[in-house]
Amino acid sequence: MSKIFNGSKFLFIPNSTSKLTIIRKKLAQSHGAVIIDRLLPNCYVLIDTKLYSKDSQIVKKIVELGGDKPDVKYLNQGWLVDSTQKLQKLDDLNYKINVTVPRLSSPSIRNSSPETKRQKYVKPLTRSEIIESNLNRSIIGSSNNPNSYTIEILSQMAEQRDIQGDNPFKSRAYKIAIDSLQKTPKYIDTYDKAIKIPGIGQSIAEKIEEICTTSNLRLLNQLQKSEKNQLMQLFKGIYSVGNTFAQKWIDEGMKSLEDISQRKDLSSLQKLGLKYYQEWNERISRKEATLHREYIMEVMLAIDPDVEFTIGGSYRRGSETSGDIDFIITKEDTGLIELKFIVNKLLENLKITGYHKCSLTTLSNKWLGGGALTPEYNSKLKGDIKTDEWGKCRRIDFLLVPWDQKGASFIYFTGNNDFNKKIRLKASKRGMILNDAGLFQKQDIKNDKGEIVDSKLILLESHDEKKIFEILDVKWREPNQRNIGSNFIL
Ligand code: TTP
Ligand code: MG
Numbered sequence: 001m002s003k004i005f006n007g008s009k010f011l012f013i014p015n016s017t018s019k020l021t022i023i024r025k026k027l028a029q030s031h032g033a034v035i036i037d038r039l040l041p042n043c044y045v046l047i048d049t050k051l052y053s054k055d056s057q058i059v060k061k062i063v064e065l066g067g068d069k070p071d072v073k074y075l076n077q078g079w080l081v082d083s084t085q086k087l088q089k090l091d092d093l094n095y096k097i098n099v100t101v102p103r104l105s106s107p108s109i110r111n112s113s114p115e116t117k118r119q120k121y122v123k124p125l126t127r128s129e130i131i132e133s134n135l136n137r138s139i140i141g142s143s144n145n146p147n148s149y150t151i152e153i154l155s156q157m158a159e160q161r162d163i164q165g166d167n168p169f170k171s172r173a174y175k176i177a178i179d180s181l182q183k184t185p186k187y188i189d190t191y192d193k194a195i196k197i198p199g200i201g202q203s204i205a206e207k208i209e210e211i212c213t214t215s216n217l218r219l220l221n222q223l224q225k226s227e228k229n230q231l232m233q234l235f236k237g238i239y240s241v242g243n244t245f246a247q248k249w250i251d252e253g254m255k256s257l258e259d260i261s262q263r264k265d266l267s268s269l270q271k272l273g274l275k276y277y278q279e280w281n282e283r284i285s286r287k288e289a290t291l292h293r294e295y296i297m298e299v300m301l302a303i304d305p306d307v308e309f310t311i312g313g314s315y316r317r318g319s320e321t322s323g324d325i326d327f328i329i330t331k332e333d334t335g336l337i338e339l340k341f342i343v344n345k346l347l348e349n350l351k352i353t354g355y356h357k358c359s360l361t362t363l364s365n366k367w368l369g370g371g372a373l374t375p376e377y378n379s380k381l382k383g384d385i386k387t388d389e390w391g392k393c394r395r396i397d398f399l400l401v402p403w404d405q406k407g408a409s410f411i412y413f414t415g416n417n418d419f420n421k422k423i424r425l426k427a428s429k430r431g432m433i434l435n436d437a438g439l440f441q442k443q444d445i446k447n448d449k450g451e452i453v454d455s456k457l458i459l460l461e462s463h464d465e466k467k468i469f470e471i472l473d474v475k476w477r478e479p480n481q482r483n484i485g486s487n488f489i490l
Contacts, residue, residue: 003032004089009043010080011036013061014051019189019212021048023149024077027084027215039066046077047097050146058099068101078148078485085152091320094483146187148485153211153220154178154204160223163232165247177204189213235260237281239273239360239395272358276370279392283321288373288381292325292394295377296346299353303345307331312399312413318480324395328413330406336365339400343367346398357393367398405437407465412436419482422490426472438462439471 010033012021024046025035036043039062052058062068079095145151158174161167180199181188188194189212194205211217223229228250234257235246254260261274273280289311297309310316313326329343347367350356357370373381373391381391401409412420412435427434431442440457447453461467469476474490484490 004083004087005031005033008033009036009040010034011039011043011045011065012077013045013047013058013065015065020146020187023212023215024080028080030215031084037065039069039072041069042071043069043073045072045074046080047074048077049097055099058097059101062099062101074099074101081149081152085156093318093320094480145182147181147184149215150188150208150211151178151181153217154181154207156224157207157217157220160220160229162243163229164223164226173201173204177201231255238270238277239280240267240269241273245270269360272360272370276358276393280370280395282392283323284325284394286315286320286322288391288394289315289322289325291373291377291381292371292396293327295355295373296327296350296371299349299355300346303349304331304342307339307342310410312410313415316414316479317416317483319483324397326397326399326413328399328401328409330401330403330409333403335402335404336400339402340364343398343400354390365400367400369396370394371396401436403463405462407468408434408438408462409436410465411468414479414482416483418484418486418488419477419490421486422484422488423472423474426474426490430472432460432472433457434468434472439468 005028010025010028012025012035014021015037028046029035039045045062047058052061058074062074073092074097075092075095076097079090079092082095083090154174155178158171158178161171161174176199180197184197186193188197188208191205191209194200194208195202200208207217207219231250231254232243232246235241235249235254236243238257238260249260249263254263257274257277260266260270266274293309293311300307300309308330310328310330311325312328313324314322315325329339331339331342347356350371354374355371357372359367359369361368370393372393375388375390378389378391379385379387399409399413401413411423424434427439433440433442439460439462441460443456443458444452445454445456460471466476
């Protein structure tokens with residue numbers, strides 16, 4: 001197992017001996033974390049916000065455990081769970097808990113009782129700070145469901161069963177069990193509890209107990225280590241390659257990217273995917289994405305200074321790193337045809353400057369391709385150390401958005417996927433349709449007898465992002481509050 005937390009110090013709140021805390025501690029340790037019992041500088045404080053939902057409770061606990069120390073990160077335990085699932089230490093931005101904690105540095109403070117300390121040194125939170133921090137905590141969807149860790153492990157098992165392709169019923173059984181667990185509000189940690197839930201059979205009930213008592217599932221480890229799985233993941237890392245091709249290549253005896261590159265039947269997208277395999281599988285830092293925007297806007301200046309470039313996707317949601325750079329391109333009072341004309345010119349100029357490295361897909365409303373920072377901009381990335389090197393080729397999307405559809409498109413291209421699913425569901429429950437073109441009311445058309453013969457869509461709003469939320473009666477969420485999990489209820 002990889003040691004993603006190598007040597008990091010973790011303090012758990014609650015620091016109790018509950019089963020869930022023990023499991024999570026074991027999980028953290030197995031990934032290299034060191035569990036501590038008092039706050040230390042540079043440590044991570046991982047809070048179970050289901051149990052500690054109020055700022056005052058958290059502050060009290062932190063004071064009891066030694067008070068704030070320099071460079072401490074206060075995070076929702078969802079960060080630990082999600083990081084271990086993804087096998088990488090995730091950005092903590094979306095899991096941060098904003099509490100104001102007193103730092104007990106002077107002796108007089110250290111000697112006072114917790115109660116006095118709190119009264120004296122805790123800066124009272126304003127109402128808006130409290131609302132904000134509660135909201136921050138409540139958006140961590142992965143920990144909204146007490147069984148989210150089990151669900152994630154079972155989902156990985158379903159995926160493995162699909163990959164192994166031995167028996168489709170095995171993967172179906174996992175999906176049914178996951179569905180049942182998602183509807184279960186109680187923490188299910190034993191065989192006896194699990195077997196009582198409709199949709200969960202003997203074999204999966206045993207696995208649930210194993211997951212909850214050992215924070216591990218041996219069979220999953222074995223399957224993930226299998227050669228077939230390793231090859232599937234390797235091949236699916238090639239842009240445009242999904243399960244079907246990866247499976248076919250494995251069946252044909254391919255063992256490495258080198259083997260794939262020798263094939264004569266590769267599509268042009270697969271060839272590009274191979275060429276940029278490394279670059280396109282790396283996360284892009286926020287700083288680099290910002291420099292891409294600056295660069296493109298500079299080139300755009302000579303064409304049309306009024307075009308707006310917004311980076312959507314994970315960047316707009318505040319993430320420190322992104323998989324690609326999603327440019328949402330729009331201009332006041334401008335439609336798609338004119339935008340397309342402008343963006344074509346932009347692409348021509350980017351080819352001349354050398355930024356444009358390849359095209360993957362060109363449609364009337366989007367261009368997907370690869371772009372790299374010029375040496376001048378790459379130097380800025382490297383902290384202004386002059387370099388002649390070009391930046392790495394990154395996956396770039398240009399998403400062309402007519403001005404009147406700006407709000408609906410911003411919602412769609414900001415995501416995340418789960419947020420989009422939930423907000424669309426909200427719309428459909430109200431007889432509306434939300435897509436990247438707008439929010440529409442569905443209206444039935446009836447004949448003389450009152451029978452429904454057709455339906456039409458009436459546009460309610462498309463330009464104003466906030467108004468769309470308002471009409472749907474969804475409280476406005478800043479983009480960085482849209483990092484929700486599939487269990488989150490909007
Ligand atoms: P992505 O760029 O695929 O996702 P992302 O920017 O959130 O994450 P990453 O850092 O890995 O690039 O898509 C951009 C947005 O488009 C996404 O946040 C939501 C929306 N979207 C969907 O709603 N459904 C989808 O299937 C895809 C691919 C995107
Ligand atoms: Mg993206």
